[in-house]
Amino acid sequence: MSQPxxxxxxxxxxxxxPVGARPRGRRRATVRGRGAISPLAALxxxxxxxxxxxxxxxxxxxxxxxxxxxRYSITGLRKGPAGWDNFRNVLANDSLGTVLTNTVxxxxxxxxxxxxxxxxxxxxxxxDFWGRRFVRWAVIVPWAASLVxxxxxxxxxxxxxxxxxxxxxxxxxxxxxxxxxxGSDKLIMPSMIAVGVFVSIPFxxxxxxxxxxxxxxxxxxxxxIDGGSPWQIWRHITLPLLRPAILVASVMNMIYVFNSFxxxxxxxxxxxxxxxxxxxxxxxxxxxxxxxxxxxxxxxAGLFNVVIILVAVLVYLRVTRWxxxxxx
Amino acid sequence: xxxxxxxxxxxxVGLGASIALAGCSGGSGAGSAGGNSSSGSASGPTxxxxxxxxxxxxxxxxxxxxxxTDYKAKxxxxxxxxxxxxxxxxxxxxxMVQNNNPPDILNLNAYASYAKDNLLYSSDDVLSASVKSDxxxxxxxxxxxxxxxxxxxxxxxARAMFYNKTLFTKAGIAAxxxxxxxxxxxxxxxxxxxxxxxxxxxxxxxxEAQGEFSIWLFNNGGDWKTDGKWTINSPQNVETLTFLxxxxxxxLTQNNPGKTNRQDAFDLFASGKVGMVVGFSxxxxxxxxxxxxxxxxAPMPTKADGGTPQTFGVTxxxxxxxxxxxxxxxxxxxxxxxxxxxxxxxxxxEGFLPVTTTGIAAFASDPKxxxxxxxxxxxxxxPTDDPTWDKVKLAVQQNLGTAMTGDPKAVLxxxxxxxxxxx
Numbered sequence: 001m002s003q004p005x006x007x008x009x010x011x012x013x014x015x016x017x018p019v020g021a022r023p024r025g026r027r028r029a030t031v032r033g034r035g036a037i038s039p040l041a042a043l044x045x046x047x048x049x050x051x052x053x054x055x056x057x058x059x060x061x062x063x064x065x066x067x068x069x070x071r072y073s074i075t076g077l078r079k080g081p082a083g084w085d086n087f088r089n090v091l092a093n094d095s096l097g098t099v100l101t102n103t104v105x106x107x108x109x110x111x112x113x114x115x116x117x118x119x120x121x122x123x124x125x126x127x128d129f130w131g132r133r134f135v136r137w138a139v140i141v142p143w144a145a146s147l148v149x150x151x152x153x154x155x156x157x158x159x160x161x162x163x164x165x166x167x168x169x170x171x172x173x174x175x176x177x178x179x180x181x182x183g184s185d186k187l188i189m190p191s192m193i194a195v196g197v198f199v200s201i202p203f204x205x206x207x208x209x210x211x212x213x214x215x216x217x218x219x220x221x222x223x224x225i226d227g228g229s230p231w232q233i234w235r236h237i238t239l240p241l242l243r244p245a246i247l248v249a250s251v252m253n254m255i256y257v258f259n260s261f262x263x264x265x266x267x268x269x270x271x272x273x274x275x276x277x278x279x280x281x282x283x284x285x286x287x288x289x290x291x292x293x294x295x296x297x298x299x300x301a302g303l304f305n306v307v308i309i310l311v312a313v314l315v316y317l318r319v320t321r322w323x324x325x326x327x328x
Numbered sequence: 329x330x331x332x333x334x335x336x337x338x339x340x341v342g343l344g345a346s347i348a349l350a351g352c353s354g355g356s357g358a359g360s361a362g363g364n365s366s367s368g369s370a371s372g373p374t375x376x377x378x379x380x381x382x383x384x385x386x387x388x389x390x391x392x393x394x395x396x397t398d399y400k401a402k403x404x405x406x407x408x409x410x411x412x413x414x415x416x417x418x419x420x421x422x423x424m425v426q427n428n429n430p431p432d433i434l435n436l437n438a439y440a441s442y443a444k445d446n447l448l449y450s451s452d453d454v455l456s457a458s459v460k461s462d463x464x465x466x467x468x469x470x471x472x473x474x475x476x477x478x479x480x481x482x483x484x485x486a487r488a489m490f491y492n493k494t495l496f497t498k499a500g501i502a503a504x505x506x507x508x509x510x511x512x513x514x515x516x517x518x519x520x521x522x523x524x525x526x527x528x529x530x531x532x533x534x535x536e537a538q539g540e541f542s543i544w545l546f547n548n549g550g551d552w553k554t555d556g557k558w559t560i561n562s563p564q565n566v567e568t569l570t571f572l573x574x575x576x577x578x579x580l581t582q583n584n585p586g587k588t589n590r591q592d593a594f595d596l597f598a599s600g601k602v603g604m605v606v607g608f609s610x611x612x613x614x615x616x617x618x619x620x621x622x623x624x625x626a627p628m629p630t631k632a633d634g635g636t637p638q639t640f641g642v643t644x645x646x647x648x649x650x651x652x653x654x655x656x657x658x659x660x661x662x663x664x665x666x667x668x669x670x671x672x673x674x675x676x677x678e679g680f681l682p683v684t685t686t687g688i689a690a691f692a693s694d695p696k697x698x699x700x701x702x703x704x705x706x707x708x709x710x711p712t713d714d715p716t717w718d719k720v721k722l723a724v725q726q727n728l729g730t731a732m733t734g735d736p737k738a739v740l741x742x743x744x745x746x747x748x749x750x751x
Binding site (some may be wrong): 072075076077160161179182219270272273288289290291295 | 426447537584586692718721
């Protein structure tokens with residue numbers, strides 16, 4: 001998670017790109033002027049990066065496609081080509097509709113709540129107050145902790161018999177019987193979403209902190225002089241200028257949250273069947289836990305996942321008119 | 329940079345992230361599984377690899393490390409040991425086979441699918457006659473697929489009813505229940521104590537639903553398979569599951585039994601809140617160590633009045649993969665493992681039950697194990713000798729719990745149907 005974040009905050013740090021103003025021809029000339037690099041030398045310098053791309057992105061992708069078109073025994077032994085059977089079987093799975101609905105709810109709820117809450121958190125973090133540095137560090141903690149550990153911790157917090165939430169509510173006499181956060185069909189999704197939001201806030205808030213920092217103070221000053229109320233200033237100055245940061249944060253969060261495995265898997269561990277799975281945990285269970293126990297079907301589901309998130313992101317960019325944004 | 333390429337670049341990051349994640353499950357994880365120098369001659373020293381399940385943090389690795397030293401001293405061969413947690417071992421073993429890089433010996437709770445895929449040595453190839461004749465017949469049978477033995481038992485367990493003596497006294501119950509009717513009445517009395525006491529800890533969650541259901545259905549004259557045919561939805565089994573559901577609807581169990589895993593039920597019993605739970609010898613070990621709960625162990629209650637209590641036995645397996653040049657080393661492995669001072673040391677340390685005739689004799693002196701040892705030779709097992717069971721078991725784990733809020737017969741009908749279709 002940390003790698004893309006640094007590049008993206010860097011990109012949002014200076015949204016107004018002055019590069020476009022420069023004529024293209026001159027730029028090329030300066031590169032040549034510094035001394036031509038032979039293609040071989042260039043290749044040597046590029047080799048580590050290329051190897052990494054081939055090894056980490058391309059090779060697994062090829063393997064995934066190959067696996068999705070193969071027939072596997074329950075032991076994992078490849079038994080021959082399967083054509084499109086794996087894809088057909090995934091589409092014919094009784095639980096697919098439930099899983100897709102869960103995924104949509106999960107992604108939209110977590111991303112929307114995260115963005116809304118992070119906007120407030122970021123505003124708070126940019127204010128000058130005593131102990132701000134300490135608060136900023138504290139906000140990072142949920143991000144720095146391993147997701148598996150966080151999720152495990154929340155199963156204890158939510159627990160019906162030993163959970164601290166239930167203990168507090170019972171002691172305060174707000175409830176008479178414990179709440180079954182993880183066992184009730186109604187409550188498990190909100191419970192998971194709460195954890196998802198909790199771990200997504202730090203990254204998002206810091207994107208917004210960087211975005212707020214990039215807004216020139218003069219604009220705010222001018223608005224104040226013109227008599228704008230705080231709400232008007234925020235609504236008509238801050239929010240529009242934060243738009244690039246919000247777009248980046250939503251796209252990154254959509255991808256992270258969609259691909260989030262540990263939270264859903266861990267909190268949902270004792271529930272039988274697929275009724276509270278998202279497409280990612282569905283894919284894992286297909287391979288190792290469900291009665292299908294079929295690596296091929298799981299690989300096919302994995303390819304569907306890639307397509308789903310790709311389409312979702314492109315639709316989002318289209319709807320939010322990413323290109324218009326760039327023209328500003 | 330054009331506007332277009334920027335939009336695409338953001339999308340490409342997403343694509344990359346998704347592929348990388350999907351790729352992990354697609355199977356590239358077992359990079360460390362190598363290291364098998366398969367020298368062709370049987371005489372030269374060989375290196376073989378063992379992938380073993382972790383029964384306990386304290387003992388499993390310690391035992392296998394020492395075993396590897398003994399093995400090296402006795403045979404000159406090297407044994408590489410990799411211990412994997414139960415949570416991960418299905419995934420790891422599947423990935424190893426998928427990458428064409430299985431270990432030489434694998435310790436797992438299933439073997440039949442591997443035998444069906446023709447990946448394993450049979451006992452004819454790698455087990456000395458003296459070793460095989462010492463194994464308990466029930467386990468030889470459960471380890472045999474199509475007449476040949478492929479799954480060598482490493483240890484076993486048998487289930488029995490654990491009851492909390494303190495709660496029993498409080499509720500005025502004199503003796504552990506012998507029939508289901510008595511059991512239900514006792515569970516009611518304990519629940520009626522109030523204060524959050526739970527009559528019976530019923531774990532039908534995905535961890536081991538098949539185990540809990542097995543011991544109940546065996547005590548109602550049911551079985552998973554009868555005379556070679558699947559009988560998952562037999563009238564006895566429907567009756568059994570309906571009975572378990574009735575416990576849940578009467579609130580005699582802990583909250584949400586269809587979503588409670590075995591370990592959670594054990595933890596509740598260990599906290600002293602639960603009157604009865606089906607347990608096995610390692611649970612006794614945990615309870616003794618904690619010293620918090622005064623408990624007794626009794627045979628399971630039967631449905632019929634005056635019936636003979638049946639027990640559910642479980643054994644895990646050590647199976648050997650066919651690889652060029654490893655046969656002699658694998659045979660030497662089994663010869664050493666089934667030496668009484670090896671196998672019994674392991675089983676004792678882990679708190680399980682023996683798998684050999686000599687082992688039963690060696691453990692007989694322990695009064696705590698008497699309840700189990702008497703029943704062990706006649707224990708009922710799940711049909712692990714049928715490769716279909718490997719899938720049916722998963723279907724049971726993922727579906728049985730839904731019967732607690734749904735229709736028991738419908739759930740079992742569906743499982744029966746999937747079993748008849750080969751999983």
